[in-house]
Amino acid sequence: MADSTPLLKVRNLRVAYPIRSSVLMRHIGxxxxxxxxxxxxxxxxxVGLVGESGSGKSTIARTIIGLVKASDGSIEFEGKDIARAxxxxxxxxxxxxxxxxxxxxxxxxxxxxxxxxxxEAWRVHPGVVPRGAWTSEAKALMDRVGLNPDYSDRYPHxxxxxxxxxxxxxxxxxxxxxxxxxxxxxxxxxVSVQAQVLNLLEDLQADLDLSYLFISHDLSVIEHLCDRxxxxxxxxxxxxxxxxxxxxxxxxDYTKRLLAAVPVVRPWLEPT
Amino acid sequence: xxxxxxARVDSLEGDPPLLRVEGLEVEFSTSAxxxxxxxxxxxxxxxxxxLAILGESGSGKSVTAQAVMALLPxxxxxxxxxxxxxxGRDIAAEPVKQVRKLCATEIAMIFQDPLSSLxxxxxxxxxxxxxxxxxxxxxxxxxxxxxxELLKRVGIPNAETRIRDYPHxxxxxxxxxxxxxxxxAxxxxxxxxxxxxxxxxxxxxxxxxxxxxxxxxxTGMGLILISHDLGVVADVAxxxxxxxxxxxxxxxxxxxxxxxxxxxxxxxxxxxxxxEGARGQRLTPISGSPPNLLAVxxxxxxxxxxxxxxxxxxxxVPMLRRPEGWEAGHEAACHRSEEVL
Numbered sequence: 001m002a003d004s005t006p007l008l009k010v011r012n013l014r015v016a017y018p019i020r021s022s023v024l025m026r027h028i029g030x031x032x033x034x035x036x037x038x039x040x041x042x043x044x045x046x047v048g049l050v051g052e053s054g055s056g057k058s059t060i061a062r063t064i065i066g067l068v069k070a071s072d073g074s075i076e077f078e079g080k081d082i083a084r085a086x087x088x089x090x091x092x093x094x095x096x097x098x099x100x101x102x103x104x105x106x107x108x109x110x111x112x113x114x115x116x117x118x119x120e121a122w123r124v125h126p127g128v129v130p131r132g133a134w135t136s137e138a139k140a141l142m143d144r145v146g147l148n149p150d151y152s153d154r155y156p157h158x159x160x161x162x163x164x165x166x167x168x169x170x171x172x173x174x175x176x177x178x179x180x181x182x183x184x185x186x187x188x189x190x191v192s193v194q195a196q197v198l199n200l201l202e203d204l205q206a207d208l209d210l211s212y213l214f215i216s217h218d219l220s221v222i223e224h225l226c227d228r229x230x231x232x233x234x235x236x237x238x239x240x241x242x243x244x245x246x247x248x249x250x251x252x253d254y255t256k257r258l259l260a261a262v263p264v265v266r267p268w269l270e271p272t
Numbered sequence: 273x274x275x276x277x278x279a280r281v282d283s284l285e286g287d288p289p290l291l292r293v294e295g296l297e298v299e300f301s302t303s304a305x306x307x308x309x310x311x312x313x314x315x316x317x318x319x320x321x322x323l324a325i326l327g328e329s330g331s332g333k334s335v336t337a338q339a340v341m342a343l344l345p346x347x348x349x350x351x352x353x354x355x356x357x358x359x360g361r362d363i364a365a366e367p368v369k370q371v372r373k374l375c376a377t378e379i380a381m382i383f384q385d386p387l388s389s390l391x392x393x394x395x396x397x398x399x400x401x402x403x404x405x406x407x408x409x410x411x412x413x414x415x416x417x418x419x420x421e422l423l424k425r426v427g428i429p430n431a432e433t434r435i436r437d438y439p440h441x442x443x444x445x446x447x448x449x450x451x452x453x454x455x456x457a458x459x460x461x462x463x464x465x466x467x468x469x470x471x472x473x474x475x476x477x478x479x480x481x482x483x484x485x486x487x488x489x490x491t492g493m494g495l496i497l498i499s500h501d502l503g504v505v506a507d508v509a510x511x512x513x514x515x516x517x518x519x520x521x522x523x524x525x526x527x528x529x530x531x532x533x534x535x536x537x538x539x540x541x542x543x544x545x546x547x548e549g550a551r552g553q554r555l556t557p558i559s560g561s562p563p564n565l566l567a568v569x570x571x572x573x574x575x576x577x578x579x580x581x582x583x584x585x586x587x588x589v590p591m592l593r594r595p596e597g598w599e600a601g602h603e604a605a606c607h608r609s610e611e612v613l
Contacts, residue, residue, distance in 0.1 A: 052473035053444070160561045161329070190328035190500060195544035195557030202554070217474065224546030224555070243551065261475040263503030265545055266530050 005079060006040035007178060007211050008064065012073035013037040015059050030071075033059040034235045037073075039228075043178065044205065046212040048222040048243075050258075051232035057215045059235075061181050064213065065099050066090060077179070095125050098172035102184035104164035108156040114142065114167055115152040121174040128175055141170040146200060162193035169200065173208075181213045186221060198225060219262045223247050231255045289316035289357075290462055290494040291340065291379075296364070297353035298332075298339050298518075307565045309335045311518040312354070314592070317494040319461065322485075324505035324526060325498045327515035328541075330562055333498045336515075337464045339364070341381055342371035358462075377407055380455035384467035386447035390439040396450055397423070397435035403457045422453040426483060445476035449483065456487055462494040463487075469504060481508055502541060506530065511601075514538045517563050517573035520592065524602030534595045534604035534613050536578045572607070580608045 014037075016030035034056040041047045049057040062068040064075055066082060075082045077093050085093060101107035108117055118138040122129045129137045139149035145166040147159075156164055165185065172180050182201070186194045198221065204210055216222050222229055223243055230240040231254065239252040250256045264270055298310040310332045317323045327333045338344045339351055342363075356364040358379070363371050375381075383389045391399060400422055401415035410418065416435070423431040426449040428442075439447060448468060455463055465484060469477035485508050488495050497505050505512070506526060513523040514537065522535040533539035540558035560577040563569055572590050575581040584607050594602060595609035606612060 052475065162561055190562070191502070191541055191544045192328065192558035193561060195546075195555040196559075198546070199555055199557060219474070220546045223551060247551075257475060261478040263474075263478070263501065263506065265503045265506055265542065265547065266527075267507045268527055 004042060007043045007045075007078060008041040008213070009076040009079075010040075010060075010064070010073070011038050011076075013060065013063065013070055013075065014072035015056070015063050015068060016071045032235055034063070037230075037232075037235075037237055039230055039237070039240060041179070041211055041213060043211055044209050045228070046205070046214055046226045048226035048229040049213065049215045049232060050217065050219060050222045050229060052217060052258075054234070055232040056235035057232050058183055060232075061099070061183050061213065061215050065097055065181055066094060091125075095128070095175045096177050097179045097181065098175060098177040099181045099183065100165070100168050100172050100185040102187055104161050104168055104188065105156075107168055108164060108171075110156055113153050113155055114138070114147070114159075114170075117156070117167060118142075118171050118174050121171065125175055138170075138174075141173055142167075144173070144204075145170045146196070160193075162189055162196060165189060165193075165197055166200070169197075169204070173204070176208075177210070179211045179213065181215070183215045184217070185214075187216060187218060194221070201225065219247075219259065231258065287318060289318050291496075292316040292357040293336070293340070293354070294357065295354035296336070296339060296351065296356065298335055298344065298349060299352050300345075300349045302348065302566070305566055308568070309349070309518050309565060310339065310354075311568075313515070313518070313520055314354075315513045315520060315523060317462065317496055319494050320488070320492045321511065322488065322495040322497060322505075322509040324509035324512040325496060325515060326500070326502060326505065326512055328500055328562055330517075330565065331515040332518040333500075333515050334466055335518075337381065337466050337496070337498055340464065341375050341379060342368045343381075376403070377458045378460055379462045379464065380458070380460035381464045381466065382448070382451045382455045382468050384470050386444065386451045386471075387439060389451055390447060392439055395436050395438060396442070399439075400435075400450065400453050400457065403454065407458055418457070419453070422457060423450070425487075426450070426453045426456075427479075428453075443476075444472050445480065448472060448476075448480055452480075452483065452487070456491070456493075459491060460493060462496070464496045464498070466498045467500070468497070470499070470501070477504065484508065502530070502545065514541075517568055518565065519573065519605060521574065521606070522602075522604040523592065524599065528599050528602045532598070532602075532613055534598065534602065534609040535574075535606045536580050536608075536612050537574050539612060540577075572605075580606075580612055582608065 013034060015034040016032045018027050019029040019031055021028045051057045063070050070083050115135055115138040118141055119134040139152050142149045147166050186197050214225055226243055228242050229246050230237050233254045239255045250259055294314050296310050296313040300307045300309055313336055325333045340356055351364050355362045397416055397419050400419035404410045404415035404418045420431055420435055428434055428449055469480050497509055499505050509526050512526045512529055513520045516537050522529055522538050529538055543556045558577050563573055569576050571586045571588055575585040590605045590607045592603040592605045595613055
């Protein structure tokens with residue numbers, strides 16, 4: 001895997017939000033959210049971004065998906081530079097990258113049925129699924145993510161949190177992407193349901209050869225799901241490596257502190 | 273609702289409990305019908321003890337706290353059965369106003385989201401000083417002096433200058449420290465913390481839990497920690513009550529429950545947590561999702577998700593009982609605890 005070209009190649013990424021003066025809105029400085037971030041993500045791999053609030057992990061995700069403009073550096077998806085792509089090119093690149101959001105309540109349009117939520121992507125990207133097959137294809141996707149396909153005419157509020165997150169995943173799968181960016185995708189779920197969704201993500205990855213960029217503040221989830229991990233602190237990658245390297249033998253002080261703070265379920269079993 | 277028949281062996285020794293909740297039943301009237309949020313909840317907390325109330329969303333853990341504090345949303349929510357014993361009085365039977373007065377000085381509560389619990393237009397110092405002025409009749413200077421002491425105690429750096437800042441000028445962890453300062457201002461005998469660290473970063477979370485544990489050791493107050501996170505409370509709490517669909521399904525020492533769960537739900541929860549020992553292994557989630565409280569399954573509410581369920585589980589509601597041969601005080605509401613263990 002290491003010698004193949006990466007699916008996603010991020011080099012020296014810098015994202016700064018401008019600070020403007022209150023009166024004339026003149027650019028008076030920058031709030032640097034992310035600086036000098038570089039990593040590769042290969043097909044079929046899961047890379048985790050972990051860090052506390054304000055560490056820049058969501059900014060990286062949003063920049064990759066094209067919701068935020070990079071100030072410097074490059075993001076290449078299958079060799080194409082996203083930052084320099086035209087609008088048309090960007091549209092076709094975006095088909096290959098989808099996102100699953102944290103809040104399964106806020107990220108689904110409450111006025112659309114599940115079928116329409118899933119089919120919306122096909123409206124935007126004609127040619128993926130012919131219109132006549134939308135309903136059957138949406139039902140197949142629902143079945144794939146563990147939802148009863150008979151409920152395709154229901155609205156989001158008729159589903160539980162875990163089921164809604166499955167709808168979000170089905171929507172992300174609709175365009176048959178290669179990369180799914182999961183921004184705190186299981187953080188709002190109860191533990192028992194979270195485990196179901198994590199298993200689903202793993203199954204989908206095995207079946208569809210998906211790649212995940214998985215963002216979480218929860219180190220135990222990262223440890224469970226990811227192949228490689230980047231630890232972010234104040235917009236800078238302080239350490240990156242395989243899960244084994246990072247969790248068994250952390251080098252950076254911040255990583256060590258972060259790992260030490262993770263609550264242990266059975267503290268009495270820990271060596272003191 | 274019949275009471276669990278078992279005598280609570282652990283409660284016979286020592287002081288009487290600070291708070292004892294017996295068979296508490298709470299209902300909410302909603303547009304879709306009457307919903308039973310708590311169905312026979314019993315537990316107790318002693319001075320100096322930490323009880324964790326654990327459960328997933330909708331299990332009734334926050335409603336339990338609201339019922340004790342007389343904070344149930346009005347007019348939808350009401351206590352329809354059971355007792356809440358505090359200081360020899362059944363506060364479930366007392367008017368809301370009287371309970372609030374009691375809670376103002378003796379039972380304090382902190383919430384998940386410190387930003388929405390602080391008033392954005394008042395300086396932090398004035399908010400922390402308020403209980404001293406209102407309940408202790410101190411003048412402004414005295415009360416602010418007390419507030420400063422408290423802010424220092426909960427670890428706000430440069431408290432002398434920051435006392436004049438507004439809530440938005442503090443970080444999430446500091447806001448939670450301020451909430452804790454307000455809660456312990458009048459030296460309550462019981463502190464209820466409802467998901468106190470859920471909104472915080474993991475390093476800050478550990479600091480807040482340590483602060484709560486230190487304060488408890490200093491003051492000897494009883495502490496109820498409400499959480500969905502089995503790991504966060506494990507270091508601090510001695511006992512736990514695990515809730516599901518408005519009932520306590522298992523209770524006992526936290527170690528006993530985590531090491532030997534006697535109810536399939538806590539057992540399943542513990543197995544759902546991604547853990548270090550099982551890196552790369554598949555998780556074993558509980559199948560299905562928690563019940564809609566408007567249509568709770570018959571018998572044991574957990575039976576549709578339970579791998580141990582047999583016919584009796586579909587018809588008879590299991591009562592809390594001590595599984596044969598296990599530690600006193602460890603009780604589970606399961607017909608098949610012996611098999612689960």
